[in-house]
Amino acid sequence: MKFLLLSSIFLILGSTSLVYAEEYIIDIPIGAYNPELNTVAEVWYDPPQMFVTVGDTVTWYNDDKEGHTVTSGEGSGRFGWMSDNFGQSNGIFDSGRFMPGESWSYKFEESGTFSYYCTIHPWMEGILIVEKEIPDFPHDATGKKLEFPLLQYTPDRSIEVNLTWDPQVIKTHEKIQFVYQFYDPQTNSNLASMKYNFVIFQNGKEILRDEGLSQIGGDYRNFVFSDSGSIIVRIEGIHSPSVFAEESVTVSGNFQNKEQRSVDFTTAVYDNPEKTSHETYHTKPAQRLSTYYELMLLIILIPGVMFLIAMFWLKKKPKIQDETSGPLKV
Numbered sequence: 001m002k003f004l005l006l007s008s009i010f011l012i013l014g015s016t017s018l019v020y021a022e023e024y025i026i027d028i029p030i031g032a033y034n035p036e037l038n039t040v041a042e043v044w045y046d047p048p049q050m051f052v053t054v055g056d057t058v059t060w061y062n063d064d065k066e067g068h069t070v071t072s073g074e075g076s077g078r079f080g081w082m083s084d085n086f087g088q089s090n091g092i093f094d095s096g097r098f099m100p101g102e103s104w105s106y107k108f109e110e111s112g113t114f115s116y117y118c119t120i121h122p123w124m125e126g127i128l129i130v131e132k133e134i135p136d137f138p139h140d141a142t143g144k145k146l147e148f149p150l151l152q153y154t155p156d157r158s159i160e161v162n163l164t165w166d167p168q169v170i171k172t173h174e175k176i177q178f179v180y181q182f183y184d185p186q187t188n189s190n191l192a193s194m195k196y197n198f199v200i201f202q203n204g205k206e207i208l209r210d211e212g213l214s215q216i217g218g219d220y221r222n223f224v225f226s227d228s229g230s231i232i233v234r235i236e237g238i239h240s241p242s243v244f245a246e247e248s249v250t251v252s253g254n255f256q257n258k259e260q261r262s263v264d265f266t267t268a269v270y271d272n273p274e275k276t277s278h279e280t281y282h283t284k285p286a287q288r289l290s291t292y293y294e295l296m297l298l299i300i301l302i303p304g305v306m307f308l309i310a311m312f313w314l315k316k317k318p319k320i321q322d323e324t325s326g327p328l329k330v
């Protein structure tokens with residue numbers, strides 16, 4: 001239940017603006033109306049693929065000599081229009097027709113991958129990848145800014161835990177170092193030789209559990225997250241075998257059982273734009289689809305020609321052998 005609440009808070013956080021919005025320009029170059037793609041830029045939308053962040057505005061300029069549209073959905077592919085495929089709009093955005101010298105802008109309020117095309121020339125295809133904004137400061141799972149080192153007391157207030165992590169904004173596929181220390185809040189002195197478990201939960205699931213750790217004064221753990229989402233870093237069962245074990249047995253004062261002596265820190269992990277989506281999408285920009293048609297032609301054409309040459313050569317071969325082997329055998 002607690003995790004569910006945290007994830008929903010994170011969802012709300014994801015939609016609030018944390019970073020300044022930017023403006024981007026996509027050009028529709030001259031010749032874009034032509035399915036043969038003889039534009040100077042050799043693309044229909046330039047660039048055909050773009051990465052932006054939630055809250056950014058993209059403006060398309062029509063530098064061609066015909067009217068065009070920017071319509072979300074799937075285009076026909078380079079030759080699809082020949083077989084009566086004129087694309088399929090999905091209704092997310094549609095510029096309508098805008099003429100040479102005109103432009104059209106759209107502000108992206110949600111993350112996701114948006115393919116688009118021109119309804120008049122459905123071979124014109126582009127793709128926009130809108131990424132969640134990544135703040136430049138550490139924050140908890142509710143979005144509240146954090147100041148390092150973070151301080152938490154165990155519920156019985158017998159131990160104070162200090163935690164920092166580096167880098168401060170956590171992204172996937174990147175090594176994060178969690179550094180922590182235990183203090184006695186009464187004397188403010190460092191607690192030596194503590195035993196504890198180090199646990200990380202993400203989106204309600206336990207993704208790391210290091211049991212029975214012990215340290216002198218402080219310690220660190222490295223972790224690489226593969227998924228984005230809110231996390232809880234829990235240091236639990238903190239106890240000193242020598243001092244606190246005895247005190248929890250006597251049940252005197254406010255000392256709790258060591259299992260209950262735990263602290264939770266919350267924060268969020270972001271998709272690393274450099275190491276996740278960029279790699280995935282760079283391999284299949286909309287433009288590349290058309291080159292497959294040319295490749296297919298080559299794949300059919302080359303074996304075909306080779307087959308014909310082989311047939312021709314096989315027919316001729318016996319004659320040549322007769323003529324040349326004759327004198328040699330003598």
Ligand SMILES: [Cu+2]
Pocket residue numbers: 032033067068069118119120121124
């Ligand atoms: Cu067009």
